[in-house]
Amino acid sequence: MVNIWERFRFKTLLRFLGPGFLVTVGFIDPGNWATNIEGGSRFGYSLLWVITLSTIMLIVIQNMAAKLGIATGKSLAVNIRDRFSRPVSAMLGLTIVLACVATDVAELLGGAIGFNLxxxxxxxxxxxxxxxxxxxxxxxxRYHRLEIIIMGFLAIIALCYLIEIYIVKPDWSAALPAMVVPHLNRESIYVAMAILGAVVMPHNIFLHSNVIHSREWGISEEEKMSQLNYEKADTLAAMIMGWVVNSAMIIVAAAVFAKNQAAVTSIEQASATLTPLAGPLAGFLFALALVFAGVGSSVTSSMAEVNVITGFLGKPEDPRTLLYRFSVFATAIPSFLIIVLSMDTYKILIFSQVVLSLQLPFTLIPLLMLCRDKKRMGRFASGPAEFAAAIVISAIVIVLNIYLLYTTVTGA
Incomplete structure (x- = not known):
């Protein structure tokens, strides 16, 4: 009987895997490539700890976002509109739309660069x-077929980078401690904040609270609570996979570019420099993974953008409506302008991730307030430990943002 039960639980877990992996594709997007390459090429392995810290933060936050969706049956965008006054809701909606624009810039530029390479x-x-x-x-x-396609993209990206790590043979004696030992200074704060924003992406928090509805969670709180561990397992597995890929990006950049003191000023140059230093296979895998990252993350960012725009406007998320179709394309317009104007795509990619980091408090604080609301959440309301962890995470983000602005303005 025990073995049968274990097989049943494993099969059930497989049915619930998916939403977290859609989120994971979002935070190994081309913006992450730019920030991770910048971090690894300029500072070696020293910023790996930012990936570890960001992923731990992400597990807590994404679990809360998913619980909010399960408990209320509504996305974060709809919950904010229902809970806060019209001016506050409008302000929060505007900030996340701007973050979505920054996200789309990264996704489309990354896909464009990948196809170019x-x-x-x-x-x-x-x-x-x-x-x-x-x-x-x-x-x-259909959604579930799309989910499988995106998970396939993620597997290809991960495989490409694991092969690259094998090719470049990194210095593990330097890399492993750097994953857990913080090191930060005035020179690296900007890139560290960009890495943080690229991992704990605000639009992904909105996305997870919405796509979690693709699973049947039951009607009663008891039914939902009995299945919550499957959501936690999905989130944990997906976030760990994202940590592996993001860490691999920095490790490859440190092992190739920093080791050979090769300055990198664009993703195209990173690919061109990687080929002679690590071989043609490494260059090909780099470009191939970038294409899948650009296309996959652009799909998930569009899904998030549609939910954000329709949710804050109080409109149904219906693919047949003009608003839905407009929302899919609206935030892509700035990307095309940047490409047409021949702006510095590498700097734009990194700056877009800093924009995401600066927006994070405007997503995290409402999420904390909603998840602590027992009337809204019932038995799903955040307990003292989860709420305290979320407050610490939000405080870290806010303090780092203040430090970033201070160093940027004063040059200190």
């Missing part, structure tokens, strides 16, 4: 192909 497409054409694939996947596929 693999096939020689000009950036504007690569961006169009990325948007085309993104739209096709969203419109033509």
């Amino acid at each position: 693999l096939f020689g497409f000009p950036l504007w054409m690569g961006a169009l192909v990325t948007v085309g694939l993104e739209t096709f996947l969203i419109v033509s596929q």
